[in-house]
Amino acid sequence: MLGQGFVSAASIAASVLFILSLGGLSNQEKAKRAVWYGIVGMAVAVFFTAFGPGIGGYWWMVPMMIVGAVVGVYVAKKVAMTEMPQLVAALHSFVGLAAVFVGFNADLERRRVLASQLAEGATEGFSAFAALVATKTPAELTFLQIEVVLGVFIGAVTFTGSVIAFGKLAGKVDGKPRQLPGGHLLNAGAAVLSLLLAILYLNGAGFWTLLLLAALAFFIGYHLIMGIGGADMPVVVSMLNSYSGWAAAAIGFTLSNDLLIVTGALVGSSGAILSYIMCKAMNRNFINVILGGFGGSKGPAAEIEGEQVAIDVAGVASALNDADSVIIVPGYGMAVAQAQNAVSELTRKLRSAGKNVRFGIHPVAGRLPGHMNVLLAEARVPYDIVLEMDEINGDFANTDVAIIIGSNDIVNPAAEEDPNSPIAGMPVLKVWEAKQVFVSKRGQGTGYSGIENPLFFKENTRMVYGDARSTIDSLVPMIE
Template identity: 85%
Template sequence: MLGQGFVSAAAIAASVLFVLSLGGLSNQEKAKRAVWYGIVGMAVAVLFTAFGPGIGNYWLMIPMIAIGSVIGWKVATRVAMTEMPQLVAALHSFVGLAAVFVAWNADLERRRVLAAQALGAGYQEFSAFAALVATKASDELTFLQLEVVFAIFIGAVTFTGSVVAFGKLAGKVDGKPHKLPGGHMLNAGAAAFSLLLAILYLNGAGFWTLLILAALAFFIGWHLIMGIGGADMPVVVSMLNSYSGWAAAAIGFTLSNDLLIVTGALVGSSGAILSYIMCKAMNRNFVSVILGGFGGGTQGPAAEIEGEQVAIDAAGVASSLNNADSVVIVPGYGMAVAQAQNAVSELVRKLRSAGKEVRFAIHPVAGRLPGHMNVLLAEARVPYDIVLEMDEINDDFPKTDVTIVIGSNDIVNPAAQDDPNSPIAGMPVLEVWKSSVVFVCKRGQGTGYSGIENPLFYKENTRMFYGDARESIDSLLSLID
């Protein structure tokens, strides 16, 4: 058993490592080291918390940690990068559900202590948490109840919201937005009823209030995310990440665990900041994101698209690349699905060896997870200095000879600028159509995951390079001079 001093020192060390981890993840060159900071910080946090004062039941805790570690290792080694977004959503759901269970247990312990005190009995046979509750004054117990309410509500919303997000990202749930009749009024009514239950609970009502509160929050989380279209899932995942952080912080206050408070606050605040940045990148209202109020509606019918999609073969694409001086590659989720990043990296190497300027254009919400494309390119050892953000490269498209779009739709859709009735109207996009020639690597003529038509595919300077992205890029490699 370790003393409180050791635990406090470990909490400070782990907190510093978590901050360093978050800071390093903003830079591709430091990202791997930053991940190790996070791993070591979490190991320190778990170890010193598990063997801290007032902790027991090791016969149960140690096997659970071992089982969870093995499962985590197995999942991490089997999940491909294409499945990483839904894995993150699934992990968010675990945090939310854990917050609900811990909050329920905290209130049951509170009730046991109060009952024992009313009878003049001791509470020493209860848990360490019960002993902590017994020392609290009445106003501190009120704050404990507030923490319980907050943890249950945010945790339950996070759980069902993350489950739906997982389903949409994995293709197990329709990616289109769906709402029950009544739409936002149902969510508002459930939230108002939740507030009423919280007031009743704070005024002495029974444990049943927390059960119904959780049920209502489960509904809100499910209905909020069901009402958001698949094209907006990157922002949703980021926002759910923030929710899970605040749920963890609330539980930290409940358990008087400083490290959990710090960790939850870091996750919650960083997730909220990232969501805000992504909302700006998509021209979305931040408050509307939180309330699940975007992703589905339009002001009228979208503009009709004229023309036809013109296909091209590998020889035609290779001919244009051989004659080009400047090339921009725009990766999207289609590249991840086909696992084409290594083939793309080899194509870049050959083009640069031929003296051509090659760069990547990365939209802030490319893929289904913030930073998804950056991770894939880093995995394929693409040089960091040729990977540029949208704002850095958008003005260069008119001077670009060839742009290759690999599995992207919304982030290169001119309807965002030209059609006020488009579901993505006003969203900043990569203006690839201003290049001399645009080649779009795409499996077929469908609208893809988001279900939004793209006029880019019908423009005179666009040619459709149909097929699996990895096979298509591989077919070019032998044709590049």
Template identity: 90%
Template sequence: MLSQGFVSAAAIAASVLFVLSLGGLSNQEKAKRAVWYGIVGMAVAVFFTAFGPGIGAYWLMIPMVIVGAVVGAYVAKKVEMTEMPQLVAALHSFVGLAAVFVAWSADLERRRVLAARALDAGAEQFSAFAALVATKAPDELMFLQIEVVLGVFIGAVTFTGSVIAFGKLAGKVDGKPKQLPGGHLLNAGAAALSLLLAILYLNGAGFWTLLLIAALAFFIGYHLIMGIGGADMPVVVSMLNSYSGWAAAAIGFTLSNDLLIVTGALVGSSGAILSYIMCKAMNRNFVNVILGGFGGTQGPAAEIEGEQVAIDAGGVASALNDADSVIIVPGYGMAVAQAQNAVSELVRKLRSAGKEVRFGIHPVAGRLPGHMNVLLAEARVPYDIVLEMDEINDDFASTDVVIVIGSNDIVNPAAQEDPNSPIAGMPVLKVWEAKQVFVCKRGQGTGYSGIENPLFFKENTRMFYGDARQSIDSLLSQID
């Protein structure tokens, strides 16, 4: 059994590693090292927590850790990068459910301590956590109850919200916003009733109040995310990441675990900041997004004129061979088709021919923040030619060819031209200003968010239909 001093020192070390990990993930060149910081920090945290003072039942803990490690390794090897967004959402749900169970257990132990005190029972009858509770004064027990309520409520919202987000990202739940009759009033009513039950609980009501709070919070999480449209799902993922962090922090306060408090606060605050940054990049109101205020139509959409004109691989290759400057705009379609390696090879051939090739990355491209950057880094695309929207948006007008691979909303001119569009006001990549635009797309559908794109009907746009990887592969042999 390790002393508390060792555990406290390990908590500080792990916290520093987590901070370094978060800081490094903002830069592609440092990302791999940052991931290792996080891995080492988590290993230190788990080891010193497991063997710290007051911890026992290793006969149960060790097998569970082994089972979890085996399952985690299996999932990590099986899950493709295209499935990473839904995996992240699923993992958030585990954190939320864990918070609910820990909070329930904490309250049961609190009640046990109070009953034992009433009977003058000895401390030797207490579990490790109950012994910790037994040292608390009455006012500290009140704070414990507040922590329990927060853990149950935030954890339950995170759980069902993450499950629905997983379903939408995996295509198992319709991506269009849907709410029950009453809409936001149902969420507000459930939140108000939860607050009333919390007050009753803090004033001595039974365990049933926590069960009802959990049930109401489960409903809020479900109904909240169901009401958010596909166009806002990247923000939803980072928002749920924040929720899971605050749920973990609540668990940390309940268990008096400083490391869990620090880690949860880091995840919660970074997730909230990322959500705000993404909302700003999408010209969204943060409060409206998290309340499901976007994703539906704002009025009659502008009528689109023209037709979608298809082109074959030969036509695209000819334009690329004649071009001096090329910008590639990747989206989730590239991830689905796993076309990143073919795109990387195309870039290599074009650059070898002396052409200027760059990538334009929208902040919410894909279904997870940084999704496209990770895919391109995995395919060994040079970091210096991968540019963010603000860095490259003014260059489209002087670009010969733009290739859009599986993107819809982030290159949709309706965001600037149609005030009734669901994405009106959202900053987008102005690809239509280039001399020629080729859109790699499976078919004529409206994409995940269900929003029509006038770009596909413009005179300088040609539709390069087919699977993105096969389409790009068909170009490789025709590039001079």
């Protein structure tokens, strides 16, 4: 068993590694090294926590750690990049549920201490946490209860919210916003009841108050995320990431674990900051995200005139061969078709022909922040031609060809033209300003969010139906 000095030093080292990891993820070229910082930091944290003072039960804890590691490796190898968003949501749910269980156990240990009057010195046979509880003053025990309440409430909201997010991202739950009759009044009522139960719990009520509090929080998490539309799920995943961090921080206070406090605060604050940045990018209100009050329609959508006109691959190749400048806008459809390598080859071929090729990336393209950047980096697309929306939006008017690969909402002109659209006011890539627009799409459906896109009906737009990877594979040999 390691001494407390080793554990404290390891906590500081792990915290520094986590901070370096977060800092490195802001740069694509440093991202791999940043991930390794995180891996080493987590390994140090787990080892020194597991073998620190007051820890026991190794006969079952070590096997469970091995099982968890094996499951983690298996999932990491099996899950495709297209499934990464739902995997992240699932992992958030584990953090939330862990917070709930730790909160329950902490309160049971607290009651056990009080019932046996452990504070008078009878510590034999009790856990290290119970012994710690025995040393606390009445005021400190009240703070412990507050920490338990926060951990259980935030954890329960995170758990069910993440489960619903997983279902929506995986297509197992309808992506359209759904709420029970009463809408936000139900959420408000559940929150008020949760506050009353917390007050009762802090004033000495039984364990049942904590159970009911968790049940209400489970409902709030479920109902909040059910009320959010599919177009806004990237922001939801980021927000749930923040919730999971605050839940972990609450666990850290409960267990007097400095590393959990620091790590939880890092995850919570970074997730909240990222959510705020994404809300600005989508013209959403940050408070509405927290309350689950966005993603629905404001009224009847505007009528769309015209028809979708199809074109074959040869027609697209002819336009590309005549073009001087090309902007490619990838979306989740590229991820589904696993077309990033084909897109990379098309880019190489076009650049070899002397054409100015760039990529336009919307902040919420795909199902996860940075989803498209990761896929393009994986396919070895040069970093310097992958530009953010603000950097490239003014260039579409001077671009010969815009190629849209599996994108819908992020290139939807209804965001600017239709005040009743669910995405009204959301900044989008103005691809329709290009001279010619080609949209690679599986079919004529509305896509994940269920929102019709007037871009597909514009006179300078042509639709290329079919699997994106097959389409681009056929296109590459025709580029001269």
